[in-house]
Amino acid sequence: MTTSTLEDTALSVRTENLSVRFGGVPALDRLDLRLAPGKIHGLLGRNGSGKSTLAATLAGFRRPDEGRVLLGSGDIGAAHEPYENAVATSRVCLIRESGDLVGAAPVRRAIDLAASLRPYWDSELAGNLMDRFEIPLNKKVQKLSRGKKSALGVVLGLASRAPLTIFDESYLGMDVPSRTLFYDALLADYAEVPRTIVLSTHLVSEVSAMLEEVVILDNGRLVTQAPVDTLRGRGASIVGPAAAVDEFTSGFTVLAQERLGGTKSTTVLGDLDPALVTRATAAGLEIGPVGLQELFVHLTAPTGVRA
Amino acid sequence: MVFDDRSPIYLQIAEQIKNDIVTGALAEDEQVMSTNQYAAFYRINPATAAKGFAQLVDEGVLYKKRGIGMFVSPNARLLLRTGRQDSFFADVVDPMIREAKAIGVPLKDVVQHIRTYGEA
Incomplete structure (x- = not known):
């Protein structure tokens, strides 16, 4: 004891x-x-x-x-x-x-x-x-x-x-x-x-x-x-018309991207402050959170990006 | 309660407790679970639970009694309801109107439904 x-x-x-x-x-x-x-x-x-x-x-x-x-x-x-x-x-x-x-x-x-x-x-x-x-x-x-x-x-x-x-x-x-x-x-x-x-x-x-x-x-x-808890919510997925998504995500660390016709989904690392979210919504983009498990998968993928 | 992996758990804990207060499931001046009880019950890290509770103390929703535990503030329900009333139209009503317009439900039908359902 x-x-x-x-x-x-x-x-x-x-x-x-x-x-x-x-x-x-x-x-x-x-x-x-x-x-x-x-x-x-x-x-x-x-x-x-x-x-x-x-x-x-x-x-x-x-x-x-x-x-x-x-x-x-x-x-x-x-x-x-x-x-x-x-x-x-x-x-x-x-x-x-x-x-x-x-x-x-x-x-x-x-x-x-x-x-x-x-x-x-x-x-x-x-x-x-x-x-x-x-x-x-x-x-x-x-x-x-x-x-x-x-x-x-x-x-x-x-x-x-x-x-x-x-x-x-x-x-x-x-x-x-x-x-x-x-x-x-x-x-x-x-x-x-x-x-x-x-x-x-x-x-x-x-x-x-x-x-x-x-x-x-x-x-x-x-x-x-x-x-x-810092990693939860640290990633975000941006979905919308490819050109608008690319323009919006140009300053971010891109973890993954997928394209389906004219629509693109890009997963980025970084905190999105409310002003950015408003800008994205106004541009017709959808922003979604990325889970810890998904973030882990992206960070350790064969072509992974350093956090 | 199952926690969503996509946002900080301490915020989800704080939201859940606020919800319990708004609905009356937790009464004012009622003692809430200790952080260790909460952590064991929901199988989460005790520091995460403590962070959620600390946030509620900062916001004036909970208060501490030294050596005894945490309690719901006497004015917590009013405080939370006022806060939610401020965002009620933007968060709840406006999206409903947008959806109604998008799928072609006339707004007069919506108003009619609110009257009928609200008085039932």
């Missing part, structure tokens, strides 16, 4: 010029990133964008090839590099879909091991979640179904109450009712013990309402980082 406050324990994350390469191919390419402590961050990107490599590097599972990761908090101070650093890594919990668990051991042993390694472990929460996810304690880990194995990972991640907890697609193997249970448990426990949480996913629409900040990666690089 801990009496520490959020200001003391929640970890902030900073990466400076962080590069990780696999056989010379960059998985992360000079990434400069900051994650504020005590918030729920979404780490969004397509498959192969570098999300998992970033998660593993933050957790100290990998050494950067260039640049560095710095973790800090009130109680351990700033500037801890996680690689081979027990002080930092005991405070970071990374849950991956593979689970990183010993398959031949019974579930009970996996729980006991986590409890012994995790300084902020809450066994009451663990027991409660094991019941709710209906995970059998005496079964061997390798005998669990994919869904139960994912659920076990999620329970270990939540009950560790680590000041930096990263779920790397760890809930993809779970069915919809179990994922819903995970989201509810996460929000309830986060409200009780705020900490820095990173949800790495490409299921944008399913988690977006739970996030406060999003980081979008593509090809190992940062596409954008922003409060999620």
Whole structure:
């Protein structure tokens, strides 16, 4: 049981010029990133964008090839590099879909091991979640179904109450009712013990309402980082006669365009103030909002445009 | 309530609470849910809920009682109704007239309908 406050324990994350390469191919390419402590961050990107490599590097599972990761908090101070650093890594919990668990051991042993390694472990929460996810304690880990194995990972991640907890697609193997249970448990426990949480996913629409900040990666690089509500409503679609649409959108960053006969639909990035909207309406153009999921798709499309 | 992904959620929360006040579903001086309850119920980030509530406090729709929670302001309903009355014709009636003209419904039929429906 801990009496520490959020200001003391929640970890902030900073990466400076962080590069990780696999056989010379960059998985992360000079990434400069900051994650504020005590918030729920979404780490969004397509498959192969570098999300998992970033998660593993933050957790100290990998050494950067260039640049560095710095973790800090009130109680351990700033500037801890996680690689081979027990002080930092005991405070970071990374849950991956593979689970990183010993398959031949019974579930009970996996729980006991986590409890012994995790300084902020809450066994009451663990027991409660094991019941709710209906995970059998005496079964061997390798005998669990994919869904139960994912659920076990999620329970270990939540009950560790680590000041930096990263779920790397760890809930993809779970069915919809179990994922819903995970989201509810996460929000309830986060409200009780705020900490820095990173949800790495490409299921944008399913988690977006739970996030406060999003980081979008593509090809190992940062596409954008922003409060999620800033991204909602940041894009707009302009529809109307092609010439009028082109004239109106000439000053904007164009994300996508489609043509159907004389009508054109252009998706742009940028805030449209009321004066602009009035001008567009007067020119016979229709303006519509663009959802976060759609914006994500445009920003990470093969010919994507930087935000 | 399902949130629309295309506009900030905190604004949608504020709108929903305002609607509940205008319709009377939330009474004046009634306590509203805490931000954490609200976040858990609608499965949204607590900071987002808090931002929506803070906006309503700024607008004078809600007020805080320290250590207890948030309540609907005594004059909130009047405030909101006055605001909506100001934009009622531009937001509701004018589009209806435009639609009626576009599809060829005579305005005298519209007036007749309003009389009949309004008195029913």
